[in-house]
Amino acid sequence: MIYADHAATTKMSRTAMDAMRLCMEETWGNPSSLHDVGQKAALALWSARERIAACIGACPEEIYFTSGGTEADNWAILSAAHEGAKKGKRHIVSTAFEHHAVLNCLQKLEKQGFEVELLDVHESGTVSWRQVAGAIRADTCLVTVMYANNEIGSILPVERIGAVCREKKVVFHTDAVQAAGYLPIAVGAQNIDMLSLSGHKFHGPKGIGVLYAGKGIVPEPLLAGGAQERGRRAGTENVPAAMGMAAALEEVCASMEVNRKKLVSLRDRLIAGLSAIPHAALNGERSNRLPGNVSFCFEGVEGESLLLLLDGRGICASSGSACTSGSLKPSHVLLAIGRSPEVAHGSLRLTLDAENTQEEVAEICRAVSESVERLRAMSPLWKDKVSGKKPFVL
Amino acid sequence: MALYSEKVMEHFRNPQNVGSIEDADGIGEVGNAACGDIMRVYLKIEDDIISDVKFETFGCGSAIASSSMATQMIKGKPLCEAEQLTNQAVAEALDGLPAHKLHCSVLAQEAVRAAVKDYYGKRGQKDGKIQV
Ligand SMILES: Cc1ncc(COP(=O)(O)O)c(C=O)c1O
């Protein structure tokens, strides 16, 4: 089996599993209990908070544990919006290709009377700080721009966007779920006010995430209940998951540079191999992308059938075709970078990790090439393009 | 993948009747590229019997399996039976399809019907009759 879908989720690392097991055996108490068992758990939770804070250049008091990236995104956006509304500020700036955890939350706010401006991400899959500067108004309460895109892996200039927001005194949130472990995060130097993380994207457990909120920003409680997380997030904390997440994040951050070099070499070889397929195109730019992300569109084939053929050969990948999402529309990310719906249906995302090998990359290239050929051989769309009845787009 | 039944996967991996017929008596095409599914069905008719049928499909696993199953179900059958092929029958023969994939089997039914209609249209012209 070749797992090349690390943007969807990763396998937990041995270190993370060990940290969780140890926590379940020894610090299993309720951190809110006053007795010894409870206080041991409280100490463990605090250490997880400290270690995660250290990985992103924050203070432990600025780390809030959540149920995952989705909750962190929702929490950051709703908090900032409601805070803004108190001052009559109801304008939010974001991008057209954010994760649904952000986009659907913004849509909800629009229905409540907020005005949301989604910046164009161009063919390159990025926005410039100038675009952000141009969009900010006197009544802008929040700018939320992802650090790296989950589908095409493009990297956005968060540091410069953050600087613009600082200058204009607007809260800046970034969804760093895909960036964590692959790109350096330093909330201070990068001018980030709020940031979302998800444990399972870097070999930690699922169902846990973090919202970083800088001092001076008080996230508004979404849940009514106990006084956990300094009164901001009710519910007994998932201490073992927090320990697993902290261990995983420390591990990926410690080997970031080594992993990056290895991944870039795997990624570039995969891109080169797939580029040899006729009428195929890389989504996003060649180098301004996450070190493990490869995203392609193949003309004349549909993504889900391509995934099924690859799965049959033991290769796990993903696609932005409509038929893989359960909706009738292909990926909003691919449409946002200017792919036509027809082309977007033929997309394939392969996301590598440091554990993948050059042999696996070679096998993926072979399998994709043969599968695309096989599907094209039965595709009426491809036939019409070859015969000249319809034009090639890629 | 557990999304699909074993039957669907069988037809997806080994689709029956893939290809085209040079001198087809009826051709039906439905769907469009923007929606991610196109199906083209070719019929050869002898004495109102479907003597041969082929398909070409651009689409998901469900679309390809439905095309394969639908063509298999009408091959060697009288035209009137092909006209009555329903997407429910195709989906049932595939041991069911996930709810959000049912539209792909509708396309198979529509492609077969379009091909039959095309055949009647052509025959009508040949016989000097206008078919409505
Ligand atoms: C960019 C991005 N944001 C948010 C999420 C949601 O994270 P979670 O699965 O932890 O809710 C994901 C994961 O799919 C993601 O890729």
Ligand SMILES: [Zn+2]
């Ligand atoms: Zn489909």
